[in-house]
Amino acid sequence: xxxxxxxxxxxxxxxxxxxxxxxxxxxxxxxxxxxxxxxxxxxxxxxxxxxxxxxxxxxxxxxxxxxxxxxxxxxxxxxxxxxxxxxxxxxxxxxxxxxxxxxxxxxxxxxxxxxxxxxxxxxxxxxxxxxxxxxxxxxxxxxxxxxxxxxxxxxxxxxxxxxxxxxxxxxxxxxxxxxxxxxxxxxxxxxxxxxxxxxxxxxxxxxxxxxxxxxxxxxxxxxxxxxxxxxxxxxxxxxxxxxxxxxxxxxxxxxx
Amino acid sequence: xxxxxxxxxxxxxxxxxxxxxxxxxxxxxxxxxxxxxxxxxxxxxxxxxxxxxxxxxxxxxxxxxxxxxxxxxxxxxxxxxxxxxxxxxxxxxxxxxxxxxxxxxxxxxxxxxxxxxxxxxxxxxxxxxxxxxxxxxxxxxxxxxxxxxxxxxxxxxxxxxxxxxxxxxxxxxxxxxxxxxxxxxxxxxxxxxxxxxxxxxxxxxxxxxxxxxxxxxxxxxxxxxxxxxxxxxxxxxxxxxxxxxxxxxxxxxxxxxxxxxxxxxxxxxxxxxxxxxxxxxxxxxxxxxxxxxxxxxxxxxxxxxxxxxxxxxxxxxxxxxxxxxxxxxx
Numbered sequence: 217x218x219x220x221x222x223x224x225x226x227x228x229x230x231x232x233x234x235x236x237x238x239x240x241x242x243x244x245x246x247x248x249x250x251x252x253x254x255x256x257x258x259x260x261x262x263x264x265x266x267x268x269x270x271x272x273x274x275x276x277x278x279x280x281x282x283x284x285x286x287x288x289x290x291x292x293x294x295x296x297x298x299x300x301x302x303x304x305x306x307x308x309x310x311x312x313x314x315x316x317x318x319x320x321x322x323x324x325x326x327x328x329x330x331x332x333x334x335x336x337x338x339x340x341x342x343x344x345x346x347x348x349x350x351x352x353x354x355x356x357x358x359x360x361x362x363x364x365x366x367x368x369x370x371x372x373x374x375x376x377x378x379x380x381x382x383x384x385x386x387x388x389x390x391x392x393x394x395x396x397x398x399x400x401x402x403x404x405x406x407x408x409x410x411x412x413x414x415x416x417x418x419x420x421x422x423x424x425x426x427x428x429x430x431x432x433x434x435x436x437x438x439x440x441x442x443x444x445x446x447x448x449x450x451x452x453x454x455x456x457x458x459x460x461x462x463x464x465x466x467x468x469x470x471x472x
Numbered sequence: 473x474x475x476x477x478x479x480x481x482x483x484x485x486x487x488x489x490x491x492x493x494x495x496x497x498x499x500x501x502x503x504x505x506x507x508x509x510x511x512x513x514x515x516x517x518x519x520x521x522x523x524x525x526x527x528x529x530x531x532x533x534x535x536x537x538x539x540x541x542x543x544x545x546x547x548x549x550x551x552x553x554x555x556x557x558x559x560x561x562x563x564x565x566x567x568x569x570x571x572x573x574x575x576x577x578x579x580x581x582x583x584x585x586x587x588x589x590x591x592x593x594x595x596x597x598x599x600x601x602x603x604x605x606x607x608x609x610x611x612x613x614x615x616x617x618x619x620x621x622x623x624x625x626x627x628x629x630x631x632x633x634x635x636x637x638x639x640x641x642x643x644x645x646x647x648x649x650x651x652x653x654x655x656x657x658x659x660x661x662x663x664x665x666x667x668x669x670x671x672x673x674x675x676x677x678x679x680x681x682x683x684x685x686x687x688x689x690x691x692x693x694x695x696x697x698x699x700x701x702x703x704x705x706x707x708x709x710x711x712x713x714x715x716x717x718x719x720x721x722x723x724x725x726x727x728x729x730x731x732x733x734x735x736x737x738x739x740x741x742x743x744x745x746x747x748x749x750x751x752x753x754x755x756x757x758x759x760x761x762x763x764x765x766x767x768x769x770x771x772x773x774x775x776x777x778x779x780x781x782x783x784x785x786x787x788x789x790x791x792x793x794x795x796x797x798x799x800x801x802x
Binding site: 225227228229231233234235284288304305306307308318320322323324325326327328329330331333334337338340341362365366367368372374376377378379380382383384408409411412415416468471 | 474475476477479483486487490498500517520521523524529530532533534535537538540541542543544545547548549551552553554639642645648649650652710723724726727728730731734735737738
């Protein structure tokens with residue numbers, strides 16, 4: 217996930233959380249989905265206000281006023297939708313929710329009324345003339361629009377990309393020697409770090425035999441350095457792949 | 473610890489936290505009791521400490537990523553600002569709004585000065601070249617009303633009010649949001665509003681129906697111009713935060729100021745509802761000119777005594793640090 221932009225938030229427990237920033241594409245889709253609610257809402261509001269005005273306005277000047285008033289009323293209904301939707305849902309409007317996005321403050325807390333007010337008042341500017349917000353989002357490393365910058369907010373992904381079941385059972389490791397072999401001296405110098413690294417290597421499918429052999433030789437050499445293995449040790453006569461597999465199996469038993 | 477043992481020992485609480493996140497609706501936890509929230513907080517703290525361990529012992533494993541996502545989703549459910557209640561709206565108008573008005577006085581003064589510059593410039597322009605006044609005075613609802621070209625009948629008054637209110641709210645919001653562009657649009661709106669008023673005022677002075685004009689402007693204008701000056705001040709506040717962020721990064725400085733500014737501008741904009749009502753019903757009404765001017769003066773006195781006096785803290789006897797009793801740890 218390193219290719220995606222992230223922001224780091226330090227929590228009060230002094231643990232750093234990484235949030236994946238929402239991309240421009242998913243935000244545009246979320247905006248489109250929200251528009252599917254906001255635009256019909258605005259049209260209904262215009263029709264209702266028009267019907268109301270029609271029954272009361274008698275003069276031509278009055279209808280000029282009424283038209284202008286309805287126009288600006290529609291503007292407030294449209295932008296008001298986003299304001300209310302964000303305030304009520306703490307940053308998960310229907311469109312954002314459908315896309316698995318959420319607005320949070322840059323300190324990782326939920327948006328409060330003030331932040332929602334700021335980013336939605338400035339939304340008017342972000343959507344004006346040349347879609348300034350979109351241009352700013354393209355160049356801002358965290359894809360924030362002007363309203364986000366002013367309110368100190370950021371739109372992040374709020375969806376589980378990985379389940380516990382998938383994370384807990386990584387792909388099976390590919391072993392050719394089922395036996396752990398004779399005990400390797402100095403194995404206690406290795407720990408869970410090496411164990412996990414070897415597991416990643418051994419679980420990796422689709423390596424060509426030549427590449428696998430050369431990587432194994434490299435890894436075996438480093439392991440021997442860490443094991444402080446004497447030059448005349450019998451393990452040095454094992455093939456690198458056999459050596460790695462046996463180190464892994466023995467580590468796995470030790471750490472269990 | 474072995475990764476499998478680590479997962480085996482702790483996965484129950486991760487699953488519990490995940491289940492609790494799933495019950496959240498509309499970005500909020502749906503918990504029945506305080507003990508549920510306490511439980512959620514404990515689970516989050518435990519899981520984030522598991523995350524720290526996983527980062528150290530098992531970096532770049534799927535489980536570390538899983539724990540990070542879990543904590544990242546749970547965090548904003550627990551950590552959030554104060555909820556808005558109906559009672560807090562009353563408190564906002566009683567204390568918070570007047571206080572932030574006073575705190576922003578340098579910007580509001582600057583905003584007033586900009587508007588006065590526009591006013592004086594407009595006045596002088598019409599005074600020097602009265603022959604050009606028809607092109608100098610911008611065509612607007614404002615001056616059409618001033619020339620008495622529009623007669624708002626009683627029946628149309630609510631619509632006129634709605635139009636005026638929304639028009640002014642738009643001006644106020646442009647004044648505020650223009651702050652993001654260093655306050656340049658804000659300054660432009662302030663200068664042009666001052667110019668508009670200045671040219672119209674000078675033109676009607678030449679026509680010699682001063683009193684009628686001001687009686688048409690003053691009842692609502694006191695509120696309206698105050699609101700525009702205040703929102704201009706908030707725009708200048710934002711621009712200043714970007715230009716001179718001090719010790720903070722520009723973004724942080726802007727975000728810090730923006731919440732205070734937006735509260736001020738939204739509070740001020742709500743006054744426009746009152747101003748618009750006056751503009752539609754009082755200003756064009758048949759009341760004698762003197763009464764209209766008196767209403768304007770009364771509104772002004774009420775407005776500024778509220779903004780200047782409300783929400784002040786009671787004056788306390790000055791104490792020194794060593795006079796206070798030593799704080800005892802709780």
